[in-house]
Amino acid sequence: MLTLAEIKAEVDHLSARINASGYVLPTYGCSNDGGRPHIEVDARGYHFVTVERGQELKRITTCDLDELLFHIFEAVTFNLACDYELAHRMEHQDFRRVMFFHQIELLSVLSQKWSEREYQEHERILHEHPYDDRAGARASLTAKAGWKVACEKYPLPGNSPVNPK
Secondary structure (H helix, E strand, O other): OOOHHHHHHHHHHHHHHOOOOOOOOOEEOOOOOEOOOEEEEEOOEEEEEEEEOOEEEEEEEEOOHHHHHHHHHHHHHHHHHHHHHHHOOOOOOOHHHHHHHHHHHHHHHHOHHHHHHHHHHHHHHHHHOOOOOOHHHHHHHHHHHOHHHHHHHOOOOOOEOOEOO
8 A cells, every 4th residue: 555645646747647736636644624635544545535614525445546546536637627618618518518528538648447437427427417508598598588488499408307308
């Protein structure tokens, strides 16, 4: 099992490969209690922990370093992809199209296995919540003419619970 210092060195090395050095990286050994993940190591294994406002929101424990690194970089690449999407937003396109693509692109630089794993998660999300390129237009029209009129002009995605196929 690696020490916190050795894990940090590996995370720093990998983050440099995707230009994320110093960017939303975890802390080591203790939380800064702001929703930023931190890493712990003990006899049970590696722990990826998120604490916010004194409440532990997430704890993933594993003895597999690759699994720990996946969780670290899933979070890092998500934040990078969010910033990228914001800078490259397409007005009439579901923001997740750019964000998901960019996150997969970043993960593939680090590990094809991680990239494929996250791609499967995106597919699961999209199965439950399909892309909706008309959401912005629907929201604007809703403010002017109401929800019903907006949905008539810009129908919800086909398998939405509000508009089942």
